[in-house]
Structures are given as C-alpha cells and as structure tokens.
Amino acid sequence: MSELVRLAISSKGAYEEATLRFLESAGLGVWRPNPRQYVGRIGGLPGVEVLFQRTADIVHKVADASADLGITGYDLVAEHASDDPNVVVVIEDLGFRRCELVIAVPEGWLDITTMADLADLSIDLKRSGRSLRVATKFPNLTRDFLHRHGVNYFTLVDAHGALEVAPALGHADIIADLTETGVTLRENRLRVLEGGVILSAQACLIASRRGLRTAPGKLERARAIVELIEARLRTRRYRVVTANVRGTSEEDVARHVTAEGATAGERGPTIARVYPKAGDASGGWYQVTIIVPSDLLLPAVDHLRRAGSSGITVSRPDYVFDSCSEAFDRLCAALQEDG
16 A cells, blocks of 8 residues: 555563553554564554554654654654654653653762752863763763753763663763663662753654655544544543532523532533432432543532532543644644745
C-alpha cells in the first residue's frame, strides 16, 4: 500500500511495555506475530504499520520520513531535532516515562551547590590548566544549558553505558544525565545542583512533515491515531458523576445543581426523570449526569450530598472528544508551512 502510515515505537524494555500499554488504553492495541519481528499492526485500523525501533533511532526515522509518526522521549527530540523542520511535535506530553535531564556533581563537592558555583569552578579549573569534564549523552542540550548559566570552560565527554560511574572512575568530573527518581544518582554518591535541571521530558508523539506532506492520503489514517490518543489523554481531566436528586421538576433540579460551580458541568447537567418501581410511592426523583473536572470531583459530590442525593456514582470516560482535534489541527498547520 503506497500510502501506508508507519508508526515507530520503542522495541525493547520498559519503554516498549509502557508504550504498548498506552496505545492499548487508547484503543490502538498493537499486534505482531512474535517478539522477534519488528513490524506489527493495529487491530481495526487498516493501512497502519507499527515499526519497532531503538528508542534513540525513532527521531531520525521520522526526520528522514522512514516513519510517518513516532512515540519517543521528548528529550531525544529536543537533542536531535529541535531545529529540524521535518519533525513536528504533535503531542508533547503523553503522560508516561517522565524524567529530567540534570547536572549532577559528586556529593563530596560541598562548596558546589548551584550553577553559579559550577561556573566559578570552571574558571578556577581553566586557570589551573584544564577544563571541567562533563560526561553526557546529550551534548547539544548540555552545551547550550552550560553556556546559558555562565559555564564557559568545559569539555564534553562522550560516554557510553552508565554515566553515573564516570566521576568515580575518573572519566569525568560531573555528569549530565536523565533521572526518573534520583535513586541511581544517590546510590552513586551524586546529587543534582540547584537550578541544574536542563529539561523535563516524557514520551511524546511526533510526525514527519516530509512523509505526511508528500502523501496526502496518509493524513486521514494519521488523524485516527492522533484523535484517539488526544481524546484518551483528555479523559484524565474529567469524571462523569451520576446521582439521583429529589426535586419538583427538571428545572428545579437544574437550578440547584448549577448554583454550585463544581456541579455546573462543562455545558450543564443532563437531567432525566426517574420512574419509581412498582409499589414505590416516593416520587419527584431525577437522575443528574454531569461531567466535572477531576480536581472538582469531591466538591461536586459534597454539593450533591447536601441536596439529599442518593446513589452517587463516578466513572471515567473512555474518550473525551472536543468539537475539533487541536493536535491534528496543529499538525495540519505545520504541514502547510513553507520549508
């Protein structure tokens, strides 16, 4: 199929597992015949091919249009493609694999606590005839960050493997590396400098401007992926609350419910009369359904309780679609730009 959309995702380890779980939750479950094959499919979405790639290679695959879409770390996008017009960040935060790229120094450097202290140290080392050695796998981001903070005399060490051991082995003085919890840094007697966070990152969805722009038929298939992911992410901000509320009429119940901001809902409540069971003489009950922001859930429940509500239930929607897809609109706008 000439207009097959290719989605590149991580092929190994925790990143692959987290990505597959996320796609499954968005209704984009990935199938592949066996773990040794590097091509898969998304059930119910014909014309889409999933490419299992090394996480570090996904940005390059999208840049050269070998893949049309990709899920990878925003840190890798910022490092390798911040100025590449062919790489479009469609959704910057997919909500998993959160980490920070940080400057970490040995715990024994008691006088070096801030980036300003590190700048002074780099000057002192320069006067003594050598440069501050910084081990990192992110030379572009690290270089720019150090220069912005006045650290002008340093040498970047292209290290492989675990960077945390570089200072202890004498390969470098400090490191610039990714951390999720900080545990590994502490275990290797390193600490993050105050003001030393270079970048906060997480998994993101990127697209190939070149690949989608030259094959317009791909765009509709790409839209399905973008829309489902965006609608799934939007569910994290909302809850659906349903309760039985006593009142004299729909209008009476609506006035009470909308009097409190927490229970006003996004567009207002949906109210329906509850018909009593046979033999139940109690009347005047109405079912109220509202969509509320997650952070207003308890205030909404409390307000409904004060109204004498019963049977309050809360659920999370599978998807929340808006009147349009902001992410897809941004992608379309990027494809139309000159460059």
